[in-house]
Amino acid sequence: MGIWARGAQIADMLTDALFALQHRGQESAGLSVGDSSGIATHRGMGLVTEALPAAATRHLSGHVGIGHVRYSTSAESSLDNAQPFAARTAAGADFALAHNGNLTMLPVPVEVGAVGGPAVERRHAQSDTRRLAALLKDEPGSLGDALARILPRTGGAYCFVGVSAGALFAARDPRGFRPLSIGRLAGGGWAVASETVALDNLGATALRDVAPGEIVEVGEHGVHSRRFGSAKPALCVFEHVYIARPDSTIGGRSVFDVRRALGVALARCAPADADLVIPVPDTARIAALGYAEGSGIPYGEGLFRSPYVNRSFIQPSPGLRRRAVRAKLSPIASAVAGRRVVVVDDSVVRANSIKHVVAILRKAGAAEVHVRVASPSVRWPCFFGVDIGTSDELVADRRSAEQIADLVNADSLGYLPAEVMLEQAHGTTGFCAACFTGEYPEE
Ligand code: SF4
Incomplete structure (x- = not known):
């Protein structure tokens, strides 16, 4: 600033x-x-x-x-x-x-x-x-x-x-x-x-x-x-997916509009048979609204995010990230018990957060938990200012969506394809999407 x-x-x-x-x-x-x-x-x-x-x-x-x-x-x-x-x-x-x-x-x-x-x-x-x-x-x-x-x-x-x-x-x-x-x-x-x-x-x-x-x-x-x-x-497309605030405009596009479009497209690309769409709050809220709009499944809140805990992804160590995830999110049992839930997240990098989310939703009585991710699988490190570390840390490295669903104990898991994400994010600039595609804009 x-x-x-x-x-x-x-x-x-x-x-x-x-x-x-x-x-x-x-x-x-x-x-x-x-x-x-x-x-x-x-x-x-x-x-x-x-x-x-x-x-x-x-x-x-x-x-x-x-x-x-x-x-x-x-x-x-x-x-x-x-x-x-x-x-x-x-x-x-x-x-x-x-x-x-x-x-x-x-x-x-x-x-x-x-x-x-x-x-x-x-x-x-x-x-x-x-x-x-x-x-x-x-x-x-x-x-x-x-x-x-x-x-x-x-x-x-x-x-x-x-x-x-x-x-x-x-x-x-x-x-x-x-x-x-x-x-x-x-x-x-x-x-x-x-x-x-x-x-x-x-x-x-x-x-x-x-x-x-x-x-x-x-x-x-x-x-x-x-x-x-x-x-x-080569604007970082992860700005639209996760980093930036939804009330900002980046690369000629409103971040809110892009996130909603990603959610609508996700509903088309990775449909689910369910009763309720909920977000992993807060970043995924707008993509979840888009998913509900695109799928016709009602939107609701099923997780409470404590406003007193900082963003977990940008914590500086794995231990702090795990603690922040646990302290940050809790289920709203009366909203999810007995229901087939689609839980929408903005991205899945190491899967600590989504694994915890599926566990607490099941404990709260959700009948089924279907994970939908409003971006492609993150499979390559970032060298351009985001702490997406080595490939070994990334849950999608050498794992299919089905294997990740098993790992996090979800009934199903679906991603947004990279070309659809880039199509929806289009604006006045080109994008870097290297952590999703492996195509780095510079050596
Ligand atoms: S690799 Fe590119 S798209 Fe991914 S976080 Fe880094 S700059 Fe953003």
Whole structure:
């Protein structure tokens, strides 16, 4: 998230906007705010409410700032790896950087100065973002110039926001794996965000996506754009399936509309003879509505999701994921007892969640449990910013739908074919669907 606005409470605005992005990262959060004379940073562990209390952020003043919520995919979940990263260039200029994605290739070093100041501590840099900051700080010129020189030599998935010399910078990799949008603030000024819902939260008008391969600089003279690579769009289709909020628009399509269309198509591709369609809440709720619409089977709620437990898929370890699944979901016995239930999930990666769901629905008295998945089987790892690990961890690796149904004790299990998913998600961009198809958009 980034904001450039004169006369505004940037730290408060960033914090409010990060609430709208909390589903993208729940491990740590941070803000860097400043002007042409310097930048101050605060980072903390936990959710936005825990990491960014007003008492800790009210001293962050200036007209430009960036904010970040972290979901760790390349380095451990720790305060040291929380973002934004702040550093100082060899010429003495402060800058700060925040990143969404995974850098699969970086030109050189493994050392960087300590956060918030000049080179004090020299150590192995765990985080790909920190390594990029190490490269940028040795580059001459503006942060935009430095990004334009370094980014063509990197690989992988990235959206960056940065702040330096009173200006806001945003960049998106040439594939555009992760979403990034620009909006105009009602009171004057600009905002960039991973999802349009954060712009909505600020009362901003979403204008356009940052284009794949584009660097945007926002300063006193408005918005300046430059290209550092030719666009070969491969937006992560998993954004539509699971990651993004349904009230966002990504790649020219409403996430809500895509999820509902996936559910309608799933009813056609994987029908079931049942009495009731229920979602695995919350992400699959809209696909389940679509399935009910497409199948004519009544929709209902059969599982309660505790709002006090974080998203389980993006927990940083298998143990935490299992605990979160158990604590998060419980059955509504009066809704499912004696009924043949179709339970719709958005995706099945390791199957911890769906195995638990089938078990608690059976215990609550469901007569039959048919699992329907509003995406194809996940069979290949992701190298572009989602923690879909090695093939061995993936339940669909070398297992058929029937074998997975047996494993999770479901009466049947059906997926949405990849070509149908891509047909339903179509918008203004091309897609990456590599974890479903094995066809990677880059080496
Ligand atoms: S491999 Fe899957 S999760 Fe990763 S970017 Fe591609 S579609 Fe998204």
